[in-house]
Amino acid sequence: MRRYLATLVPASIVTVGVALAHPVMAKRMVSDFDVAQPAFQLLGRPVGGTKPATATAAYLTSSRIAAVGEGALVIDADSGKLIRTDKAGKNIAQLDIGQNAGLLAFDPVASTAYVADRLNNRVAVIRIGDKLEITGTLQTPVEPYGVALAPDRKTLLVTTIADRTLVAYDLASSKEKWRTALAREPRGLAISPDGSRALVAYLATGTVDEIDLVETHAAEHVALSTAGSPRRCRRCGNDGDTFARGSFALTFMGDHQAVVPFQRETPVQQLAGSENTGSYGGGFEPPLTHQLAFLSMTGERTNQITATISQHQPRALAWDGAHDALYVAGMGTDTILQIKNASQVSITQGLSTTVKSGKDACGPDGLAVTSSGNVLVWCSFTRNVERVDFVDAKGELAAATKMNAGPALVASTMGDKQHLGMVLFHSAEPQISQRGALACASCHPDGRADGLSWRIDKHELQTPLLTGRVVGTHPYKWDGGDPTLRDSLTSTMKRLGGIGLDKPQTDALAAYVEGLPAVRTPTRDGQMVARGKKLFDSDAGCRSCHDGANYTDQERHKFSGTLSESDTPSLIGIAASAPYFHDGSAATLEALLRDRGAVHGMAETSNLNDQQIADLTAFLETL
Numbered sequence: 325m326r327r328y329l330a331t332l333v334p335a336s337i338v339t340v341g342v343a344l345a346h347p348v349m350a351k352r353m354v355s356d357f358d359v360a361q362p363a364f365q366l367l368g369r370p371v372g373g374t375k376p377a378t379a380t381a382a383y384l385t386s387s388r389i390a391a392v393g394e395g396a397l398v399i400d401a402d403s404g405k406l407i408r409t410d411k412a413g414k415n416i417a418q419l420d421i422g423q424n425a426g427l428l429a430f431d432p433v434a435s436t437a438y439v440a441d442r443l444n445n446r447v448a449v450i451r452i453g454d455k456l457e458i459t460g461t462l463q464t465p466v467e468p469y470g471v472a473l474a475p476d477r478k479t480l481l482v483t484t485i486a487d488r489t490l491v492a493y494d495l496a497s498s499k500e501k502w503r504t505a506l507a508r509e510p511r512g513l514a515i516s517p518d519g520s521r522a523l524v525a526y527l528a529t530g531t532v533d534e535i536d537l538v539e540t541h542a543a544e545h546v547a548l549s550t551a552g553s554p555r556r557c558r559r560c561g562n563d564g565d566t567f568a569r570g571s572f573a574l575t576f577m578g579d580h581q582a583v584v585p586f587q588r589e590t591p592v593q594q595l596a597g598s599e600n601t602g603s604y605g606g607g608f609e610p611p612l613t614h615q616l617a618f619l620s621m622t623g624e625r626t627n628q629i630t631a632t633i634s635q636h637q638p639r640a641l642a643w644d645g646a647h648d649a650l651y652v653a654g655m656g657t658d659t660i661l662q663i664k665n666a667s668q669v670s671i672t673q674g675l676s677t678t679v680k681s682g683k684d685a686c687g688p689d690g691l692a693v694t695s696s697g698n699v700l701v702w703c704s705f706t707r708n709v710e711r712v713d714f715v716d717a718k719g720e721l722a723a724a725t726k727m728n729a730g731p732a733l734v735a736s737t738m739g740d741k742q743h744l745g746m747v748l749f750h751s752a753e754p755q756i757s758q759r760g761a762l763a764c765a766s767c768h769p770d771g772r773a774d775g776l777s778w779r780i781d782k783h784e785l786q787t788p789l790l791t792g793r794v795v796g797t798h799p800y801k802w803d804g805g806d807p808t809l810r811d812s813l814t815s816t817m818k819r820l821g822g823i824g825l826d827k828p829q830t831d832a833l834a835a836y837v838e839g840l841p842a843v844r845t846p847t848r849d850g851q852m853v854a855r856g857k858k859l860f861d862s863d864a865g866c867r868s869c870h871d872g873a874n875y876t877d878q879e880r881h882k883f884s885g886t887l888s889e890s891d892t893p894s895l896i897g898i899a900a901s902a903p904y905f906h907d908g909s910a911a912t913l914e915a916l917l918r919d920r921g922a923v924h925g926m927a928e929t930s931n932l933n934d935q936q937i938a939d940l941t942a943f944l945e946t947l
């Protein structure tokens with residue numbers, strides 16, 4: 325069997341050592357079949373220039389961490405604390421912002437930071453000195469997340485997740501200048517050094533938005549290319565559609581180039597010449613790889629090439645313009661990849677380093693480059709800052725890295741069990757999935773959903789939202805086949821081709837999933853919501869199944885559709901979980917009520933007029 329595999333797919337399946345071994349995975353098996361994605365492989369001709377692009381100020385890009393002098397400024401999402409550290413990574417000042425905080429931008433000239441307080445719909449303006457002091461507040465639409473400062477340092481841009489907007493604020497007056505609509509699940513935000521455009525990255529759309537900051541303020545969608553690797557195994561076949569997902573961050577390199585990490589997902593794979601096979605657990609080729617898109621915005625249209633990288637769940641990146649070095653951190657692998665000559669045609673792979681210190685997983689969720697060119701890493705699991713020296717004493721890119729791990733800066737708000745569950749949720753290990761190709765967080769980024777339907781046991785099943793939706797909603801899965809959450813997780817790992825976790829680990833994973841907070845709901849017209857609620861409660865007959873605190877009777881129903889029976893799903897957070905139904909056949913809530921996708925028999929809605937559909941949709945979106 326081994327030889328068979330080795331000769332059949334020499335390129336895509338490569339033996340690796342224990343480099344990615346995970347501490348909590350005591351039983352980790354190192355097999356000959358572990359997949360090593362190439363550390364960095366370009367899938368086309370570089371789009372960069374012959375000279376390095378002009379350096380980009382850090383405050384143009386929203387991040388969890390900024391370099392402040394020799395130390396760092398970091399916003400910890402878990403505790404909601406903003407912390408300033410010294411050179412050794414020690415906590416020298418801290419300030420409460422609010423739990424589940426978003427990202428920050430730091431203006432070194434004015435010694436001022438702007439931090440998104442996600443729960444309280446505001447951006448806190450903070451003077452950064454020996455003490456951290458709130459000097460002002462900008463009210464935002466619901467759920468601010470990304471924050472970036474324009475090059476003139478007078479305009480602040482903020483993305484909001486639930487209300488799906490990009491808002492520009494005039495900092496002198498704290499007044500809103502303009503706003504523009506975004507797609508769902510916006511995350512990273514960056515402004516070009518010439519101030520002409522901004523880019524927004526998304527979790528679930530497969531696009532980035534390019535926003536004209538000078539004239540129209542309108543957003544244009546740029547599809548991320550999912551071109552396959554030329555090295556992929558041809559005999560395996562793979563005619564399924566691929567989708568770009570999970571872009572948490574992006575950055576400009578000069579005025580006309582940008583880099584966007586994303587994951588490339590193939591939810592339905594085919595063997596050449598045969599019928600569809602499930603790709604859920606992997607098959608020969610991993611159904612999910614990690615990529616970097618290099619966008620070039622010089623001409624009429626945006627050109628791009630992609631590169632495959634081995635960083636699993638690349639959630640953070642930073643570009644050192646002075647050395648033209650790009651750094652990308654992989655949350656699932658605890659590694660940082662350096663890419664040299666990143667903005668040039670001579671782009672090439674540099675060093676790669678592990679950021680795990682001791683036995684605990686780091687969970688890198690933020691990168692910043694210091695003035696000397698070294699890299700500060702925010703380890704969100706261990707809650708400490710690590711400084712990785714990529715530059716030598718002469719100020720040049722070094723031949724090897726040196727790491728200094730600072731102490732934990734703040735206590736975790738989670739118990740040990742939940743914390744372990746969080747680490748497991750993000751780990752790409754053979755316990756979870758075949759060859760460790762997939763982590764829970766791959767398909768459920770931020771506990772949400774990739775918006776794709778995966779081929780599992782002859783059915784295409786959509787990834788459900790988990791946040792705020794798993795307590796009191798048993799049974800689990802679209803067909804209600806798993807009576808308890810633990811059963812659901814065990815069967816998931818089995819279906820993913822994972823070896824499985826032991827009981828305490830599975831319990832820890834369940835505890836983490838149960839603790840995920842519900843998604844925030846968007847602002848909707850109160851009268852429409854009230855009318856929609858009335859419809860839902862009475863005439864439309866939705867309550868007969870979608871009842872109780874979670875809007876589910878926890879029963880199975882027989883509808884026409886591909887499943888013989890469907891478990892009534894909870895409607896909590898439904899605004900954030902498009903598309904709808906087990907097969908994703910209704911693209912929007914409106915489509916679900918009007919055209920009903922592929923599932924028929926749920927409720928009679930054809931007698932509803934346009935206003936009633938709009939009202940019902942508005943109500944559903946506030947659940």
Ligand code: HEC
Nearest residue numbers: 604762763764767778785786787788800801802803812816
């Ligand atoms: C390849 C993408 C993928 C990965 C990886 C994945 N899931 Fe899922 N998840 C899905 C899909 C698709 C379903 C629906 C399957 C079904 O109904 O049979 C699902 C269903 C679930 C459910 C049931 C939710 C409900 O309300 O019924 C839970 C809980 C869950 N996943 C948690 C996890 C955890 C924890 C992990 C990691 C061990 C994980 N998932 C890994 C795609 C994925």
Ligand code: HEC
Nearest residue numbers: 864865866868869881890891892893904905906923926927
């Ligand atoms: C007979 C029970 C029943 C009734 C009545 C019912 N639903 Fe459902 N609902 C279900 C089931 C079961 C599903 C899952 C169907 C599937 O995808 O296979 C579902 C799915 C949904 C979904 C998609 C959930 C998701 O996560 O994709 C929405 C939204 C929804 N229902 C809203 C409504 C509304 C609004 C009404 C009233 C007009 C209604 N339902 C009436 C049982 C019901």
